[in-house]
Structures are given as structure tokens and as C-alpha cells.
Amino acid sequence: MTVDRTFPAGFLWGSATAAYQVEGSSTADGAGMSIWDRFAHTPGLIADGDTGDVACDQYRLYRQDVALMRELGLQAYRFSVSWSRVLPQGRGAVNPAGLDYYDRLADTLLENGVEPLVTLYHWDLPAALDDRGGWLNPDSADWFSDYANVMYRKLDGRVKTWATLNEPWVVTDGGYLHGALAPGHKNRFEAPIASHNLMRAHGSAVKAYRAEGKHRIGLVVNLEPKYPASQDPADLAAVARADAYMNRQYLDPVFLGRYPEEMTEIFGEAWPTWPAEDYALIAQPIDWLGVNYYTRNVTRQDPASWPLKATSVRQRQATYTETGWEVFPQGLTDILVWVRDRYGDIPLSVTENGAAFFDPPQAEDGRVQDPLRVSYLRKHLAAVHDAIAQGVKVEGYMVWSLLDNLEWSLGFSKRFGIVHVNFATQARTPKDSARFYAQVVASNGAVLADEGA
Numbered sequence: 001m002t003v004d005r006t007f008p009a010g011f012l013w014g015s016a017t018a019a020y021q022v023e024g025s026s027t028a029d030g031a032g033m034s035i036w037d038r039f040a041h042t043p044g045l046i047a048d049g050d051t052g053d054v055a056c057d058q059y060r061l062y063r064q065d066v067a068l069m070r071e072l073g074l075q076a077y078r079f080s081v082s083w084s085r086v087l088p089q090g091r092g093a094v095n096p097a098g099l100d101y102y103d104r105l106a107d108t109l110l111e112n113g114v115e116p117l118v119t120l121y122h123w124d125l126p127a128a129l130d131d132r133g134g135w136l137n138p139d140s141a142d143w144f145s146d147y148a149n150v151m152y153r154k155l156d157g158r159v160k161t162w163a164t165l166n167e168p169w170v171v172t173d174g175g176y177l178h179g180a181l182a183p184g185h186k187n188r189f190e191a192p193i194a195s196h197n198l199m200r201a202h203g204s205a206v207k208a209y210r211a212e213g214k215h216r217i218g219l220v221v222n223l224e225p226k227y228p229a230s231q232d233p234a235d236l237a238a239v240a241r242a243d244a245y246m247n248r249q250y251l252d253p254v255f256l257g258r259y260p261e262e263m264t265e266i267f268g269e270a271w272p273t274w275p276a277e278d279y280a281l282i283a284q285p286i287d288w289l290g291v292n293y294y295t296r297n298v299t300r301q302d303p304a305s306w307p308l309k310a311t312s313v314r315q316r317q318a319t320y321t322e323t324g325w326e327v328f329p330q331g332l333t334d335i336l337v338w339v340r341d342r343y344g345d346i347p348l349s350v351t352e353n354g355a356a357f358f359d360p361p362q363a364e365d366g367r368v369q370d371p372l373r374v375s376y377l378r379k380h381l382a383a384v385h386d387a388i389a390q391g392v393k394v395e396g397y398m399v400w401s402l403l404d405n406l407e408w409s410l411g412f413s414k415r416f417g418i419v420h421v422n423f424a425t426q427a428r429t430p431k432d433s434a435r436f437y438a439q440v441v442a443s444n445g446a447v448l449a450d451e452g453a
């Protein structure tokens, strides 16, 4: 039996990137340094000594990239703004050339029929603000909303969908707890403070938007459903901690006005009591929620694993991506349904989904065959469709990523793009997955029909 996989009319199909991963020219034309410029230029922190100095050179090649989106029929582009390109010191004086870049990018997208979706913070805090304590400084909420206002005033006429933060969990887990990402701290006492200030910054920027903006603002989180490795109560408790830490820590305060009770168990004395007014600030109503989904986690207790005392169990007979993530499409359906069931009927968009796989060298005819990525996308798109069939309001899907790009600490070693980038020449070559995705978009999902049960 074939299943009709046509998506609802108006479903928005696009792709996503982030400033530091694609733009390059990160300190050109008056831009200030971000924590990622610093991190990347500290020897040993990024694989192979890679940096975002050039990346995909999108700062200069954006017209070409927008033309490519048009050629592929993509309807939306989720990109992020480099805060220190616009405000070199993070606050105060605006760098007109930096602001102008996003102005031109938005215009070029619209001229080509591609809707801009803007993320205000995708991990690249201005270095000057890190010097003042970064996300550990309670003033960071005001810094962020002042910067957000600059962007709203410039772009809200043309940008109709805004996101405050991308993945606050990764910012704090990677940046303040385990140190694998900028600013590279490893501190159990800092992580809760950074998380909380990020959420205050989110709330503050939403509040500012209500005064300045006329369209929609939301938050983007990475969600990873946690499944128990066994029914042993110790494993079930480990699942609750893992889920609280990664998923509910960010959504409960936004939608329910509180943190999950497991947070004290996880962080112990490092989890402070927060001022009551902070909860009101964080719980500003939002218009939409972005969900980034890559994988699931089968969890068991592990007293040796810090601070969660939980670990993931590798699955036999599963496909794992190049970043070591299990391919588990059902998890995407499950998490979308979970969001609706727990938090209500807010409009959702899958703002990132994709996979790094080893891509064979380009064939002589120029083709890049990436069958594993095609299969990943096919199955995950069917999973999104399943969630919609269960009544979840999913309004769009942004593949991660348009281009192979700088995969943070893993440098250019992991390729997530549907378009191959030759980093020596900056040549772009759509992979088979790009051609496949173009057909999905053109048919509004109908070509996925054969995947049905």
C-alpha cells in the first residue's frame, strides 16, 4: 500500500545555515571578533586547525548561494546574524557595513522568492562581551535585547519569522559544562547560570519584539527523545534526568513557567534558586517553536557519567552517521507529538534536520552521490508527515544544511550539506540529496509516497 505523503498547502520548505559556519570574512569591514574567532584561533581546539575565517565565503558569495536556492526551488532560508558583525563591541555603536550585509541578503532572498527566517544567536557571542563575563553576566539579557532591537528595526518589514536563540542547551553544555565549544569552559557552577541568562535573554528579546516587531518570534531548541534501556527503575530515573537536562530545561520555563524538578538532582548545590521575576520574563508567550532533530538516545544509568549519571546505549543493527548519531526517524515523530502533548498546540517548524555522511569524491560528470543522506532525508520527512497526520501543527522543514560548512570543533571534516563545497575553490555542487530534496519541494512531498507502509 502506498501512503500519500503530500504535505498541507503552504508548508514551508527550506534549508538552514549559521553565520560562523558559512559566512567567512568574520572580522572584515569593521566586524568585531566573536568567541568563535577566538576559539578557532586557539591551537588544538578545532580539528585540523580549521577556522571560520573563510568557511563557505557566503559573505561574498551570497548572491550565488541564493541563486542556487532558487534553482533548487527552496522556499525559505534560515540563517543567523553575527552579532559582532553588526555590533563589533556587542553593544553601543553599530557597524553599518555589517548591518548592510543582512539587509542585502534579505533583499536578495526576497527578490528570488525565498523567505528569510532569522536566528539572532547561533553561538557566536561578541568577544568583547565575553570579556565582561559573557552569558555569566546577568546584563547579557539586556545586551541581547538591545542588539535584537537593532535587527528588528532594520529587518522586520521583510523578515516575518524570527528566532531568538539557537539551541541554548548546546551553548551551555558545550560552552560552559564540557568545554568542547566556545568559550570552552568546564564548570558545573557556570552551566546553570549561563543557561538561565540565555533564557532571560530570550525572554527579554521576545518582550522587545512586542514593542518593535509586527510578525512572529520564537525559539529554536534541539530536542532528543530519551528512551529507557530497560524498565529498571534506575534506568527510568536516568531517562527522566536526561530528558529534563536536554529537553525540558528549556521548554518548561518558556511554556510552564518553571524548571523541571530534576535540575536540582542533576546539579546539586550548583543549581541556584532563581528570582521569581526571572520566570515571568522567560515565560513571554512566543508565536512559534523551532525544533532541531538529529537523533535519539537510549539511556541507562551510569554513576560514572558526570553530571547526569546517565549514558547512552549504542544500538546494534542501527545506522550511525559520521558524527556518531543513530539514524532514528521515529524519534522525530515522537518528539513533535510530545511537544504538542506537553506544551500545547503552538505552531512548530523543523528548523534543522540532516546528517553528516562520508560523501564519495565527485564523479567525472560532476555528480556527488550521497545515498545515505537521501535515505536519511526521505525517512525523516515521512516522520514529519506522520506527526502532521497525528494533528501536530508542523508548518515547515529546513534541511541542515544547504552547504557543507564548518562543523564547529569538528572543522570541515564532517559534511552535512545537500550541496557539496570544494573548500579550495569554493565551487558548489548539488549532491544527489539536493536533487532529491528539490523534487520533494516541487511536489510538496508527493514524491515521498512510495516510502509508505
Ligand code: BGC
Pocket: 018, 021, 166, 167, 170, 222, 292, 352, 400, 407, 408, 416
Ligand atoms: C547546530 C548546527 C550544527 C548541527 C550539526 C546543530 O546542533 O545548530 O550549527 O552544525 O547541529 O551538528
